[in-house]
Amino acid sequence: MSIIPSASTGEPRMVPVxxxxxxAVLIGGCMPAHVLQAEIEAEYAALEIGRFRPLSSDEDRQDREDAxxxxxxxxxxxxxxxPRLIVKAGGHRG
Incomplete structure (x- = not known):
């Protein structure tokens, strides 16, 4: 991610690169295996969360809560x- 100033506020914002x-393989080789596994699980769960509609059915609500x-x-x-590796529900980094 690169940091560039926002045109409207002058505040820096993250831009995905x-x-x-x-x-990515070289970066991953420097991280412990359990952290890489957690990253994969968090990314997958974030994508899965976006798939479910919270008010559609009891099964969807339960699946969303599990994710x-x-x-x-x-x-x-x-x-x-x-802490910068945290994944948010929309698949964005924290």
């Missing part, structure tokens, strides 16, 4: 390693 696969719980557990591991 694609990372080549080879670079939120999985994301929260994974985020605890990520936050302990680096």
């Amino acid at each position: 694609p990372i080549p696969d080879r670079v 939120l719980a999985r994301m929260a557990r994974a985020n605890k591991v990520l936050a302990a390693y680096n």
